[in-house]
Amino acid sequence: MHIDVITLFPEWIAQLEQFGVVGRGLRDARLTLAQWNPRDSADNPNRRIDDRPYGGGPGMVMQAPPLARTLERIRAARAKPAPVIMLSPQGERFDQAWAEKLASTDGFVLVCGRYEGIDQRFVDAHVDFELSAGDVVLSGGELPAMMIIDAVARLLDGVLGDSRSAQQDSFTQGLLDHPHYTRPEQALGENVPDVLLSGDHARIARWREKQALGATWLRRPDLLEALALDTRQHELLAEFIAEQGT
Numbered sequence: 001m002h003i004d005v006i007t008l009f010p011e012w013i014a015q016l017e018q019f020g021v022v023g024r025g026l027r028d029a030r031l032t033l034a035q036w037n038p039r040d041s042a043d044n045p046n047r048r049i050d051d052r053p054y055g056g057g058p059g060m061v062m063q064a065p066p067l068a069r070t071l072e073r074i075r076a077a078r079a080k081p082a083p084v085i086m087l088s089p090q091g092e093r094f095d096q097a098w099a100e101k102l103a104s105t106d107g108f109v110l111v112c113g114r115y116e117g118i119d120q121r122f123v124d125a126h127v128d129f130e131l132s133a134g135d136v137v138l139s140g141g142e143l144p145a146m147m148i149i150d151a152v153a154r155l156l157d158g159v160l161g162d163s164r165s166a167q168q169d170s171f172t173q174g175l176l177d178h179p180h181y182t183r184p185e186q187a188l189g190e191n192v193p194d195v196l197l198s199g200d201h202a203r204i205a206r207w208r209e210k211q212a213l214g215a216t217w218l219r220r221p222d223l224l225e226a227l228a229l230d231t232r233q234h235e236l237l238a239e240f241i242a243e244q245g246t
């Protein structure tokens with residue numbers, strides 16, 4: 001998996017190699033990253049790559065030609081053409097399903113805009129997907145890009161310690177996660193739920209699924225709508241709801 005990132009702050013993206021499981025994945029080359037600065041493709045001595053918006057208005061817009069030349073350099077360096085994804089508040093919401101989709105590709109290009117945005121002619125000519133990290137306006141696409149890189153890297157073989165299937169991430173099977181506890185057994189004046197100390201793995205799995213169903217019902221009923229719960233899950237959720245009143 002190879003990810004090319006077009007960004008005005010290449011050293012910021014390169015920092016991903018320093019930290020955590022994704023950093024190790026990068027150092028072990030489970031996935032590889034390359035950063036491309038559009039300023040290196042500027043056609044002026046001041047390396048300007050933005051200009052004032054036609055039609056007036058505040059701020060600056062990233063110009064199309066330096067971005068297009070940057071993409072040409074990426075194409076020349078890469079064997080196969082890869083999908084071009086631009087991060088923007090106008091994009092489709094990035095979610096775990098998108099992470100799974102991207103993790104099954106050979107790689108992609110991430111375009112990080114700054115300023116008020118990117119000249120629409122670059123978007124029309126070269127961008128395959130516009131993705132958004134959420135309904136929030138940021139100073140640039142770099143943080144959403146790093147979020148995508150992290151979410152995808154975790155899904156690649158050899159990046160997470162134990163096999164990924166052992167890491168029941170929340171959103172697995174479309175539910176929120178169950179609560180987690182660890183030592184010490186007494187902490188902040190509270191104990192650990194007895195079931196987790198019982199050693200009864202079937203009972204523990206049942207409790208965890210019930211908590212995941214309950215948390216989803218309480219916080220994200222929209223996710224629950226999207227799921228076809230089986231009979232057992234309906235019974236577990238009913239039990240959770242019945243206990244809510246107590």
Ligand SMILES: COc1ccccc1CNc1ccc(C(N)=O)cn1
Nearest residue numbers: 087088089113117132133138140144
């Ligand atoms: C006004 O900013 C832009 C406008 C257009 C493109 C890029 C930017 C850069 N900013 C971004 C980028 C992404 C997200 C997101 N929600 O994923 C939020 N802000």
